[in-house]
Amino acid sequence: MDSLYIAPSLLASDFANLxxxxxxxxxxxxxxxxLDVMDGHFVPNLTFGPCVxxxxxxNTQVPLDVHLMISQPEKYIDAFIEAGSDWLSFHxxxxxxxxxxxxxxxxxxxKAAIAIKPKTPIEEIKDILGELDMVLIMSVEPGFGGQKFMxxxxxxxxxxxxxxxxxxxxxxxxxxxxxxxxxxxxAGVNILVAGSAIFAADDPVxxxxxxxxxxxxxxxx
Ligand code: DX5
Ligand code: ZN
Numbered sequence: 069m070d071s072l073y074i075a076p077s078l079l080a081s082d083f084a085n086l087x088x089x090x091x092x093x094x095x096x097x098x099x100x101x102x103l104d105v106m107d108g109h110f111v112p113n114l115t116f117g118p119c120v121x122x123x124x125x126x127n128t129q130v131p132l133d134v135h136l137m138i139s140q141p142e143k144y145i146d147a148f149i150e151a152g153s154d155w156l157s158f159h160x161x162x163x164x165x166x167x168x169x170x171x172x173x174x175x176x177x178x179k180a181a182i183a184i185k186p187k188t189p190i191e192e193i194k195d196i197l198g199e200l201d202m203v204l205i206m207s208v209e210p211g212f213g214g215q216k217f218m219x220x221x222x223x224x225x226x227x228x229x230x231x232x233x234x235x236x237x238x239x240x241x242x243x244x245x246x247x248x249x250x251x252x253x254x255a256g257v258n259i260l261v262a263g264s265a266i267f268a269a270d271d272p273v274x275x276x277x278x279x280x281x282x283x284x285x286x287x288x289x
Pocket of ligand 1: 077078102208210211212215241242243261262263264
């Protein structure tokens with residue numbers, strides 16, 4: 069495997085000090101910063117919108133990986149692009165026109181991804197796989213950090229990796245920690261989102277490195 073990215077999720081960080089948390093992760097070698105946008109409708113929780121993404125963008129050099137857990141993503145895609153998203157994911161369950169959304173994201177030179185919930189089959193995105201930069205496989209029900217990893221979603225990762233149109237990047241999100249990182253990488257994941265495993269650690273920066281080392285030791289390539 070040529071690359072393995074660690075994407076700390078700021079959802080588990082100190083929201084009163086987002087700039088400081090982003091800086092700490094940047095200095096700690098994070099490859100992406102994962103930002104969870106929740107609307108209280110697609111998921112039963114609320115977080116933040118494009119203004120906060122823009123504020124974080126101004127305070128870090130690390131590329132922003134924005135995960136939209138919102139209904140009608142087509143209404144807000146442009147605002148999140150403008151705010152400085154470098155990678156942008158929306159949920160296949162939230163839209164009827166994924167293809168148009170992907171085109172809009174890619175036209176803005178932003179990396180385009182589709183996220184799928186644990187119970188959504190790969191079948192749902194099969195026809196547009198070739199147009200994606202990344203697939204985000206949720207390994208918990210979206211909405212909250214700190215939930216337990218669902219190992220059964222790794223079957224979808226393996227299935228995806230076998231498909232001819234599989235994009236280079238497969239991200240996993242939810243319940244990633246020192247125990248689950250290995251199986252995820254072995255299945256074919258190369259972007260690991262981790263919230264509580266990093267920010268609840270005594271040494272969050274050290275944990276970024278530990279996750280990377282554990283992941284690398286389990287990668288085949
Ligand atoms: C959950 C979010 C995740 C969350 C992961 O809906 O999409 O990104 O921050 O948190 P942990 O790593 O604590 O499961
Ligand atoms: Zn997320």
